[in-house]
Amino acid sequence: MEYFDIQFMNLTEDDIALKKATHKFAEEVMRPTAKALDTMSAEDVVADGSPLWTFLKKAYELGYHKTLLPEYYGGLGLSPLQVHIVFEELGWGSFGLSVLLGVICFPFYVSCLAGNEELIEKYVKPFCACTDASIRGCWAITEPDHGSDYIASGEDYFTTPKMHGNVQARLEGDEYVINGQKSAWVSGGTIATHALLFLQLDPKHGFGGNGICVLPLDLDGVTKGKPLEKIGQRDLNQGEIYFDNVRIPKSYMLAEPTFYEPLLEMILASANMIMATWSTGIARAAFEEALVYSKERVQGTRPLIEHYAHKQRVFKLFARTEVIRAISRNVLNLNLNVSPPLAEYSLVAKSQCTEMAFQNAHELIQIMGGNGLTREYIAEKLFRDARATLIEDGNNETLERHGGHILAETYPRPPLDF
Amino acid sequence: MAIFTKKVAEELFGELWTRMIKDYGFGKSLKESGISIYFVVSDPDMVMFVDENGPIFGTEAEKKMPVVTMKMKGDIVHKFWLKDLNVPMALALRQIVAKGPVNKVLQLLPLMKPGMEIYPEYCKKFKLPMKA
């Protein structure tokens, strides 16, 4: 449905064209692909001939895999508002497929953030030039024994030796040798060709002794787990990655311990503000479904929308969508325009926007009554997909604790008055 | 103590940027990428604006509308040109704070490389330490 943009006075012709083109892709390619994948087994989702591959190829041909990357290296070079416009539409099409496209670019995006020229030449430029979806990244951070605590850099235990990472690397000459396993939650994990891999380099400093590298997944010693079955975002492939004496050049280590925590913070700030932009899409999808259904469904002799009490319920979905959009756009605009990003705002955006998007999906089911629970409508899928967002990219409680830690350490924050 | 005086800094960076623009195609790169930069330096306190037309300082620079603004101390500037600074780390640690599109900031680093090659000549000329 055409959805009015509160910032319409600031939209250029290019912005409007971008929005229309992305919406067309979301409606005609993403929605049907996501619907088909949702009913398939996790293994079939990534099997040869799966609609996933046709979707990815189309997405790469249109450049959606490189939305965030600098134009200079072959990325789309979009303004923050344009990035939001694209991600909102993609989130509307499917949250799971949006996440897949997001993690696909992560090793390459972070190579740019870390300014690693060797990796930019070797991997980022080919990734940007790729149109057949043959180069695909993933973000391998959590481990079977480490979820929330992998990102809890503000907690007192973070830098103690008791924090023993599963994936470890040791330096041998000019190479790092890597061993261990990442969790079954690595998005895109079983189909990725490259990983942005978080690992431990110096266990005596706990996770303060960690590092971040880019690792091509075709190296000897890399194996993958089985695709994970789960209730939401079933179109998002996930699975373990195992490392058995995998060797990478030392130069592939984007961050060693001195740079680890600052880069972790920058990565979390990026990932979380993007989760918020996709939430705009899923919240809007729920609002639109509620409105359409409320006009169709007749109870008490007239459509639901004509019952006065019902109007308030639909309005609430609209209101949340607008609040989510306002917060996520503002934060994206802030953090794509200041370096380093102000992570607390990304944490506000992720925790609040995903909560509100989930409320929309939850309320949509209630508005639709029994029909909301059936597979005939998209409502139950939006609900399952939105539920996962409260955990994905960090449990919201963990992110809020971390946000509180930033406030305690840095506030009152002086203005950026220059 | 400041690594250079304001007077030396203005003279040195005036020459350095002008040469990068004239001899190394830096002006063209800036123009093509739509980048102009405003530097706010402390210790010594100075401001500089650069676009494809060259560098300007002080109140003239203050009047400009830059695409990217970068704030840092004088010793960080010196370390940068000596290739002694990990810029992404300096940004992450707030030794440099930048305002303006992140993608343009990332793009600036490779563009400024030629200046790093000729900076030691200016260190010699202005008697600056070659180690940060």
Ligand SMILES: Cc1cc2nc3c(=O)[nH]c(=O)nc-3n(C[C@H](O)[C@H](O)[C@H](O)COP(=O)(O)OP(=O)(O)OC[C@H]3O[C@@H](n4cnc5c(N)ncnc54)[C@H](O)[C@@H]3O)c2cc1C
């Ligand atoms: C859809 C989806 C996509 C994902 N994608 C990726 C990916 O691409 N890459 C990747 O590596 N991982 C990924 N993850 C994993 C995700 O980051 C983790 O699930 C998340 O960080 C939480 O970790 P956990 O599941 O181990 O829960 P736990 O950390 O075990 O937390 C369980 C509960 O305990 C609470 N808790 C934890 N620690 C504390 C504490 N110190 N104090 C109080 N309460 C606490 C939490 O809030 C939570 O409620 C994904 C997850 C999902 C659901």
